[in-house]
Amino acid sequence: MAGTASMLCLILITIFIPPLGVFLISGCSVDFLINIxxxxxxxxxxxxxxxxxxxxxxxxxxxxxxxxxxGVYSDRIQRGGQRQQTYGTIS
Structure with missing residues (x-):
């Protein structure tokens, strides 16, 4: 239910201020600047x-x-907000 509520809030924000809606899902990225x-x-x-x-x-x-x-340049949007798994060694 929390996912649906956040989606509805994001849609309402985007209706009034589209760049703010994009900023909330992509951060300060190329997609945000394109939307502005x-x-x-x-x-x-x-x-x-x-x-x-x-x-x-x-x-x-x-x-x-x-x-x-x-047409989507933000990795965060491409991954759906999920973090990328990175594996490496500790130096």
Whole structure:
């Protein structure tokens, strides 16, 4: 239920301020900067881009997708917010 509530809050935030919605899922990334530019160029392109990124983010939370989504430059969105497993040695 907490995932649904956070998704609804994110959608409401994105309706009013698209770049803020993108920032919440991607952080300060190229996708965030692209969304700011699209929102400045027109309110509708900013919304379309923001909702597409949110769709990819939540879709990738459900299942691990091997193929990256086109037009998404943030690794955090590509992984659905999951941390990347890194293995190495302690020096």
């Amino acid at each position: 530019l699209l929102t400045i160029l027109g309110y509708l392109p900013g919304h379309i881009h923001a909702f597409y990124l949110e769709y990819v983010y939540y879709k990738n939370q459900q299942a691990m997708v091997a193929e990256p989504a086109p």
